[in-house]
Amino acid sequence: MHIERIILGELATNCYIVEKNNNVIIIDPAANFEEIKKVINNRHVIGCLVTHFHFDHIGALKEILKEYKINVNDYDKLTSFNFIVLPTPGHTSDSQTFYFPEEKIMFTGDFIFQNSIGRTDLPTGNFQDMIKSLNNMTIYPDDIKIYPGHGNVTTLGIEKNHFKYYF
Numbered sequence: 001m002h003i004e005r006i007i008l009g010e011l012a013t014n015c016y017i018v019e020k021n022n023n024v025i026i027i028d029p030a031a032n033f034e035e036i037k038k039v040i041n042n043r044h045v046i047g048c049l050v051t052h053f054h055f056d057h058i059g060a061l062k063e064i065l066k067e068y069k070i071n072v073n074d075y076d077k078l079t080s081f082n083f084i085v086l087p088t089p090g091h092t093s094d095s096q097t098f099y100f101p102e103e104k105i106m107f108t109g110d111f112i113f114q115n116s117i118g119r120t121d122l123p124t125g126n127f128q129d130m131i132k133s134l135n136n137m138t139i140y141p142d143d144i145k146i147y148p149g150h151g152n153v154t155t156l157g158i159e160k161n162h163f164k165y166y167f
């Protein structure tokens, strides 16, 4: 599996282009449809995953769905990628993490960042839910790579060390 990051929009949101066996999934089409399209070039897009529906993660969603004739979070079409959808509410009630166990990768959106976690003071945000979601992460291996919605890649092990400040 090959992952490219494009940083898009006024909040510098990470959009990930994930490729496996010549098929591509777009994760969080943040903004700037033309730039995403350019990076994809003429590769075969089979789906689009969204971690949560904040504007800065879905700015180009409509155009992406239309261009590639796909639906958002249409998991049944993406079984060749072998991922698990983990509900991780807290930042928003609809926040979810996409876990690729074979590659040991998680796309966490605005749930977990390098050295921080998502804010919980926005609509549908809930700090108690956030604590529960963080707690649910402690069972997963430390060497999982975290690809967050903003900022750099980190590992779950490093971020677990910070959880104690929130509990």
Ligand SMILES: [Zn+2]
Pocket (backbone or CB within 6 Å): 052, 054, 091, 110
């Ligand atoms: Zn958000």
